[in-house]
Amino acid sequence: MSKSKEFFQNLIKPFKFNSGKDRQNGDDLQKIAQQEQKHFPFEILVAATNNFHHHQKLGEGGFGPVYKGKLDDGREIAVKKLSHSSNQGKREFENEARLLARVQHRNVVNILGYCVHGQEKLLVYEFVTNESLDKLLFKSNRKSELDWKRRHEIISGVARGLLYLHEDSHNRIIHRDIKAGNILIDDKWIPKIADFGMARLFPEDQTHVNTRVAGTNGYMAPEYVMNGRLSAKADVFSFGVVVLELISGQKNSSFNLDVNAQGLLDWAYKLYKKGKILEFMDPALASSAVPEQVAACIQIGLLCTQGDPQLRPDMRRVVILLSKRPGSLEEPTRPGVPGTRYRRSRRPPGFSSSAGTSGLSDSHSSGSTFNTNTASASASTSALASPLRSDPHGKRPVQS
Ligand SMILES: Nc1ncnc2c1ncn2[C@@H]1O[C@H](COP(=O)(O)OP(=O)(O)OP(=O)(O)O)[C@@H](O)[C@H]1O
Numbered sequence: 087m088s089k090s091k092e093f094f095q096n097l098i099k100p101f102k103f104n105s106g107k108d109r110q111n112g113d114d115l116q117k118i119a120q121q122e123q124k125h126f127p128f129e130i131l132v133a134a135t136n137n138f139h140h141h142q143k144l145g146e147g148g149f150g151p152v153y154k155g156k157l158d159d160g161r162e163i164a165v166k167k168l169s170h171s172s173n174q175g176k177r178e179f180e181n182e183a184r185l186l187a188r189v190q191h192r193n194v195v196n197i198l199g200y201c202v203h204g205q206e207k208l209l210v211y212e213f214v215t216n217e218s219l220d221k222l223l224f225k226s227n228r229k230s231e232l233d234w235k236r237r238h239e240i241i242s243g244v245a246r247g248l249l250y251l252h253e254d255s256h257n258r259i260i261h262r263d264i265k266a267g268n269i270l271i272d273d274k275w276i277p278k279i280a281d282f283g284m285a286r287l288f289p290e291d292q293t294h295v296n297t298r299v300a301g302t303n304g305y306m307a308p309e310y311v312m313n314g315r316l317s318a319k320a321d322v323f324s325f326g327v328v329v330l331e332l333i334s335g336q337k338n339s340s341f342n343l344d345v346n347a348q349g350l351l352d353w354a355y356k357l358y359k360k361g362k363i364l365e366f367m368d369p370a371l372a373s374s375a376v377p378e379q380v381a382a383c384i385q386i387g388l389l390c391t392q393g394d395p396q397l398r399p400d401m402r403r404v405v406i407l408l409s410k411r412p413g414s415l416e417e418p419t420r421p422g423v424p425g426t427r428y429r430r431s432r433r434p435p436g437f438s439s440s441a442g443t444s445g446l447s448d449s450h451s452s453g454s455t456f457n458t459n460t461a462s463a464s465a466s467t468s469a470l471a472s473p474l475r476s477d478p479h480g481k482r483p484v485q486s
Pocket of ligand 1: 144145146147148149150151152164166195211212213214215217218267268270280281302
């Protein structure tokens with residue numbers, strides 16, 4: 087081969103594939119290489135977010151602020167700066183973040199990587215274009231875009247994502263905080279579960295297992311609230327609440343449609359018992375609903391929110407039930423009462439106990455679903471004897 091020809095062949099080599107198989111191998115290798123590239127240099131994130139400019143801020147949740155960013159290659163990202171209350175060491179954080187970045191499913195928000203910079207710990211997510219489900223359903227004028235087909239697909243997608251987290255990912259992941267606000271919707275209306283793995287990144291200390299990472303009012307399974315018993319069935323309960331919210335268009339924690347019902351779940355159960363289940367449906371669904379599908383999904387929501395965790399189906403069964411013809415579903419028993427839980431944080435200096443205790447009965451009390459017995463049980467079983475203060479984000483009451 088002449089020198090000039092050899093030079094030309096070498097030049098085009100990276101772009102040349104002999105067969106489809108070669109191309110696929112090339113693509114696969116590139117994918118693997120990309121997946122292994124989990125660490126993001128801090129400067130890249132600074133550049134991507136315009137130095138974490140407040141205009142780039144998407145919001146701030148219980149674990150810290152989230153910023154929108156754009157990488158040099160054009161990819162849009164969401165960067166979560168974890169709050170300093172995560173006392174995890176650098177090595178431990180990196181290990182966990184690397185594991186979490188391997189969690190990949192079309193119904194789970196992908197973690198692209200992580201960054202540690204001094205005290206700062208950051209997680210880099212794929213950016214999900216549309217709003218979160220709670221904004222679409224409860225806070226915007228876009229609710230009409232959620233017709234029955236979309237709501238049904240969201241229910242099925244979240245069920246599959248949760249099944250993956252519970253059973254199919256390399257590590258069994260219990261989410262702990264399934265709620266409409268943690269379901270992001272992409273531009274194709276595909277639901278993606280956000281905020282998984284926080285329990286791993288914010289580990290508990292020996293004496294207060296299960297108390298720092300708490301769920302959100304109106305979604306937490308009673309057994310988790312009462313005695314900190316956390317299992318995949320607690321996620322199933324929260325999933326059931328999301329299903330019932332999605333079908334009724336009502337937020338559980340502020341439900342007030344029926345004074346005779348203790349809350350959204352109780353309302354659904356009563357209507358079910360009276361054979362009037364379709365009255366539970368959001369009137370906005372009237373023109374798009376498939377009545378037997380709606381009735382089946384409400385029944386599945388009720389099965390998931392049963393008080394006894396043993397009776398709740400696991401997510402594998404839920405996925406099967408969602409694809410089944412209605413009529414062959416089990417009879418749900420009475421739903422559990424979701425409750426409020428308190429998480430620990432460091433006591434601020436000079437914090438008075440009388441100020442804190444008001445947290446027990448304040449606006450975090452989950453509306454009509456809050457149960458004071460639950461609060462006291464929670465207080466006695468989860469080392470909650472010390473004072474309480476409000477979560478700055480108004481969602482999770484925090485124990486001081
Ligand atoms: N990957 C993402 N793509 C697009 N927006 C995101 C992404 N992750 C988070 N957000 C947005 O950032 C904001 C803050 O999210 P975050 O999950 O931290 O808190 P939250 O859901 O508001 O509260 P909580 O911590 O109680 O769950 C929300 O508006 C959320 O929709």
